[in-house]
Amino acid sequence: MSDGKKHRSHLPMPNTEKPSFIAYDAKDPDSKFPPIEQLRPPRGAPNVLLILIDDAGFGSSSAFGGPCQTPAAEKLAEEGLKYNRFHTTALCSPTRQALLTGRNHHSAGMGGITEIATGAPGYCSVLPNSMSPLAKTLKLNGYSTAQFGKCHEVPVWQTSSAGPFDAWPTGGGGFEYFYGFIGGEANQWYPTLFEGTTPIEVKKTPEEGYHLMEDLADKANGWISQQKALASDKPFFVYFAPGATHAPHHVPKEWADKYKGQFDQGWDKLREETLARQKRLGVVSPDCQLTAPNSEVPAWDSVPEDMKPVLRRQMEVYAGFMEYTDYHIGRVIDGLKKLGVYEDTLIYYIIGDNGASAEGGVNGCFNEMSYFNMLQLYETPEYLTERLDKLGGPESYNHFSAAWALAMNTPYQWTKQVASHWGGTRNGTIVSWPNGIKAKNELRMQFSHVIDVAPTILEAAGIPQPVSVDGIQQDPIEGTSMLYSFNEEQAPDRHETQYFEMFGNRGIYHKGWTAVTKHRTPWAPMGAEVPAFDDDIWELYEPGDWSQANDVAKTNPQKLLELQRLWLIEATRYKVLPLDDRMIEKINPDTAGRPVLVKGKTQLLFGGMGRLSENCVLNLKNKSHSVTAEIVVPEKGAEGVIISQGANIGGWVLYAKDGKLKYCYNWGGLKLFMVESADRIPAGEHQVRMEFAYDGGGMGKGGMATLFIDGQKVGEGRIDATLAMIFSADDGCDVGEDSGAAISPDYPPGHNSFNGKVKGVLLSIAEDEGEGHQVDPALAIQMALARQ
Structure with a gap:
């Protein structure tokens, strides 16, 4: 149909038309088909x-x-x-x-x-x-x-x-x-x-x-x-x-x-x-x-x-x-x-x-x-x-x-x-x-x-x-x-x-008038106390008050009440209610009521996976956990990142440096905690592991990191403090490299990929750790799926 006859209210629009007459032979003079039309907006529509x-x-x-x-x-x-x-x-x-x-x-x-x-x-x-x-x-x-x-x-x-x-x-x-x-x-x-x-x-x-x-x-x-x-x-x-x-x-x-x-x-x-x-x-x-x-x-x-x-x-x-x-x-x-x-x-x-x-x-x-x-x-x-x-x-x-x-x-x-x-x-x-x-x-x-x-x-x-x-x-x-x-x-x-x-900060504009109430301060601590909604103090500003500089709530209480009522009507109309000023509860998906991608207490990642945001990775913060990787080390020795999460502003990385297994915890860019194995990782296929024993007693506490190669302890070190809430809003988790800004100064941004092969990495919260500081690779997938 021509542009002027298109009915654009129901989308998508029909893209073909059934002909009114079908001839046996296309050469029949009554056999007419309009040219194929390309979909375009109405004439004159701007970029x-x-x-x-x-x-x-x-x-x-x-x-x-x-x-x-x-x-x-x-x-x-x-x-x-x-x-x-x-x-x-x-x-x-x-x-x-x-x-x-x-x-x-x-x-x-x-x-x-x-x-x-x-x-x-x-x-x-x-x-x-x-x-x-x-x-x-x-x-x-x-x-x-x-x-x-x-x-x-x-x-x-x-x-x-x-x-x-x-x-x-x-x-x-x-x-x-x-x-x-x-x-x-x-x-x-x-x-x-x-x-x-x-x-x-x-x-x-x-x-x-x-x-x-x-x-x-x-x-x-x-x-x-x-x-x-x-x-x-x-x-x-x-x-x-x-x-x-x-x-x-x-x-x-x-x-x-x-x-x-x-x-x-x-x-x-x-x-x-x-x-x-x-x-x-x-x-x-x-x-x-x-x-x-x-x-x-x-x-x-x-x-x-x-x-x-x-x-x-x-x-x-x-x-x-x-x-x-x-x-x-x-x-x-x-x-x-x-x-x-x-x-x-x-x-x-x-x-x-x-x-x-x-x-x-x-x-x-x-x-x-x-x-x-x-x-x-x-x-x-x-x-x-x-x-x-x-x-x-x-x-x-x-x-x-x-x-x-x-x-x-x-x-x-x-x-x-x-x-x-x-x-x-x-x-x-x-x-x-x-x-x-x-x-x-x-x-x-x-x-x-x-x-x-x-x-x-x-x-x-x-x-x-x-x-x-x-x-x-x-x-x-x-x-x-x-x-x-x-x-x-x-x-x-x-x-x-x-x-x-x-966040409970509310306002209503109506024909020049504004009624407003500030409920929460942006730079206040996340757990700071806030007043009950009914205790918030409302302000009223007249139409000529360009910058909301002169509060007239006390001199015109009737107008304020009228606008407060109008705010409630609009809030009901547009799904604003119930008001919710909780912060910590909304960050936690369990109390917020939203789905999570990663369920259970283990997650299996494979080589080549990367750019995984923190919402897509098992949350290891504020708890004891382990990171176990199956790797293949070349004859010339291991070098590069096995798995990383975060950036130079905070995060952790398990990697090889000069053939040795290393773990770096970057505490918000403020301090680096390093743990290194005593010996080099041998050539061939091996399992490397970092176990973190969390001190407990609240969020952001420290713990002890211990390194293992094929179940044998090869190093340990103290991590004095950890990040309680977030590593990075942008840099995610990568297997086999550390994309973006480097977590550890031991390697540069980019060009830090593991020089062998990372077959898979199992992240596990404490109660799911393998016995003997080793995970059976054959059971890793089964274990991960069983917790889903």
Whole structure:
């Protein structure tokens, strides 16, 4: 059927038609068949480039008055529109799920990040199949689709190479091509990457100039060029979400050095300078007030002088990282211009999936994992000062101080995770579409939310919201198209009501009014006490209060009550209830109620398996355990990694060095514990084993590591402390190598594969250890299966 007659509400559409007349002979004049039609969107549908950067506050980018130079964003704004009342959900996975579906994050099952999913419908991390992702809807209407960068929407029990891949970009996500990482963050120097669902190796090293941001831009430009070369009449949908500027703040040194001395004044003065620039740009109201300093972080003048150089460098590194990120985004946009498709491309450049992150704690950190492992006390001023020049480089896994995050959210209160206040949810956004938007370099002040992007793109493409997809009736999109505001500056708001919730931090917007309550502080310890929900103190802000600076709850209690009631109605409508502020219980899958990939107390891994996230590997933390490997040693002697888990920021590795068996436990990059065999491993087939006897008495305690070759004890050593919660958010477990940043200094990153053969490795929690410090290889598989 012709394009104009297609019924696009039920997807996929029929791809063939039954002829009304069938002749015996094709030469019969009545034998007529229409030419085979290629699926295409409605005429005039634009290309779409959707850019989402990470952990960037409203007051960070120079396009919105911030100190971090973003010339690509500024240039795009000159050719399009700035939206200064665009909002996110205050956290990454929820924002991304909402962005790609047009539904509120709880409606789409993503009330938190995937790692803390529970059995509650609004928090399960499983996207209902009644909510077709935008990319899938576009693909089924004839778009070419590709995603580059971060995907943090896959349920953690589905992140391995065993699948299922329903929630992966190229599985059920609707993308025909994916190049990026699965999870919350990536080591920008040594990322764990997938092409489609296949793990791939990065061929360059940081010393050779590798950085993930450049890699992603190269891949995006290459894919777009190929797509236009082969199917020039077919529009594309590219989702470019690089994971920058999320921690770790990794950037080439020369980019950070551009900002030397620019933050010597400290965060308090920086907030004042930023607000002044914002007023000059007009991205805040002329009478906007700077919100009061946060009492939970120190004033800059009270910071000890010996700590200030570290803190200044943290901000220099972050600013360099943002400018470097923007530079490569500019390369992608310039690529569209070189191909001659820029004019007909609808571009969204969303500067942050939430506000700036305060997860670095009050002092910031050299290793972000110290925050999650409750080790930040060890990152003393002396420790940080010794590593000042390494911040941002391959040896670091750094994050800046929460005070810098607050400054990056100027003029608003609070940060990422705090969905109650604009500091956590208001993100500057730029929209450009030369052939579809007449206005240039104009400001749009209509209230909008991340759920509004999907319906905007569908309306711009002339594609209806689907009624059914794959035979499943679809829930209505909950966002409001922003297209009405593209060419009408004074158009009244259409998105008049929006709830917010994250970790019990709650807010409601309605026709200019906001009622909010902050429940949990982002940098508080994981087990910190929080008040009962009914004891939370609510604040009320009037429509003219741009920055939520003047609380009028006491003078207008009736309006506050009205909005609190409205929040409860919206929370019920969108699956926010029951509220859940537990943290430790949600990290533990047993108490959270989510599935686990690895069941039982043993796991058998085989040679060649790798890039296994911590959710895909038997959890050996805080308990006695063993690691047993069957290996074949060449005549020249054993060398290289047998099995590893983690990275230079924390982990463990069993390997051979100069023919001897070694075990290294890397305690958060703070200290290395080494155990080595007295003798070399003989040539031939052997069983090597490490037994760890945990001290007990709580989490993160030490123990004794003992090495065995063919059941005979060959070495032992004390491990004084272990990591309680996590090794790495990016580097996983590898058999036969240590991919990414090296755990032990005994071998280099890359080129550390075992020089013989690793036939298999059995991980076992104490009660399943073999007798006589040896495991019968013939029974290993049987043992593993019996525990499933």
